[in-house]
Amino acid sequence: MRETILSIPSPTGPSTDLLKFSWEGTLLKEIVSIVGGIHGDHLNGIYLCSRLIRFLDAVEAGNEPDYFLKGKIQVIPAVNLPALQEGNRLWSFDDLDMDLAFPGNDQGEVAERTAAIVYQHTYDSQFGIILNNADTHYEDAPHLVCLNPDGLTKDFARSLGPQNAREPEDSPTLRLCLYHQWIENRMPSVILSAGKPDHLNRTLCETLFSGLVNSLLWTGVLTNKRKKAKKYTVRFNNRDNEQLVFADAGGIFLPLVQSGSKIKKGQKIGEIVDMYSGAVLESPLAPSDGYLVTLRDHPVVYQKEVLAVLLRKQKFSLWPF
């Protein structure tokens, strides 16, 4: 079902409609919510939602013969539609970060009303997924983000495909995000981050799409006569396990590695060259062995900026109990 959950009239042009898509089986108590486009530059997430909508419409129409809807699935593909349509991360009318507006206010300004309606439609779900990409200027290898996950959330994370999970900083700003509102409501949830802002990587999205369908199978809202949900291996990295590589100089950053690769201690991450002369100002090295989860994408860098985030090898990958 396609539903307009909020219509924002414009002073002059057409209204901006916030859409929710949902599909229902017989077990209506089981709800999985998937939310994309909280920022206008989260294009992989928005495209992934469209893939999912096409697939679930086909399931509902009986055109995916092995799949059946059992619970309820709801997808809000583009939360920050004004910013998306403007081609920006934030809507320039207010410059407010939509992901610092939750749980919102249904009597407030546009960002607050949008946040409120998204929260109201999702907070009582059994599971939640937020589709993100890297922050401005960076590229993320596919990974999950979850704060203090319990056993159920860890199992949910294992259904999605990415092999690494990171811990966000539990800061005042995180507490204003949709993700934090969900977990405060004891809703097992994850953020799935992959790719870079303002880019659409279709190959990457196809891989993530398979993982999303697998997670729907795992939660039981979707069933398949022939196949069971897979359980992938996920390494849950805490914040201390992240090693940052900072720029000591400002200039042009020329990476020599790719996000999603394994890096050896002492390996050259790239070079920062003087933007006028091309002289090499710095050759940052990996401070330890690790998995390169985030890499600087925008070549122009300021001194002290983060160039790369490595997930270090953990001393104990398995606990004996």
Next chain:
Amino acid sequence: MESRTIASYKTPSGQRVEIAKQSFPSVRKRPTKRVAFVSSLHGNELEGIYLCHLLIRHLKNLQQTQPEAFQGEIHIYPAVNPQAVAVGSRLSPFFSLDINRQFGGNDARSLPAQSASELLDDLKSSADIVVDFHASNLHLQEAPQIRIIDGLHKKLIPLAVQCNVDLIWVHPAAPMFESTLGYNLNQAKINTLVIEAGISLRLNKEFADQLFRGMLNLLHHTGVLTFTGSPLNIDPPVIAHPSEVVLLQSEYAGLFVGHCDLKKNIAKGEMIGEVVSATDGEVLQEVTAPASGFLFTLREHPLVYPGAPLARIALKEMDRP
């Protein structure tokens, strides 16, 4: 006057961006109090920069003519977000981050978050009282006022009444304040007053002169400066607690046309403005005062969406709940 750089970084072209601090030391070995003034966390809020200019000019002159007046220390940070000031933007350019939402975390990764952390550390080590100057955003015009989070009012109102503002607004606490400079300094037991006056990207000389007298009075009241001349004329402010402020909002998308002036004692039923249709000549909403009081916020940006704030009134005592 002593000039110092509290934080710096190099741009991609190799130039250095510095956050400057101007200090006026005490003639005493043990200063009576240490007061700091901070301006332009948001680069489009220019009122505070001008106020810092007035303060520095006055204090430099005083230092030459009456050095014994400096019983305490004064520190002035005129432009703590210099790159944002240079382009007149609320957010830090290039990073698109609001530096006044970067405080309170333990893991500063972005450059604005690092600058925020360095500023906070410097203020904690050099001030007992901080005044954080802000103008409003692009949408609203604000009468000179001090905003205090409910719970801090007993400590802060005695200082705030010295500042020659029109209003002291004690407003409810909200999670979004936890990432601001003012909140984090107050949490660190450094009394911090957050002043709002005017509108972004404009200067109001009348407001600046009013606040300048207030800041000198605050310095005098706290024993930081001694005066030999005639006393400063300071008007007592209206003090409004959370339930004593009414917010008027737009019910429609359209254009707001104001019909009255800011800083006005308004009578119940008096016309404040209209929301008109941008396309068909209709008046959509007549905005009138629901009660008598002091009009301290008035919308300046004509474009409105439903929920947009239009005006705030501090209720007269007889109309308070």
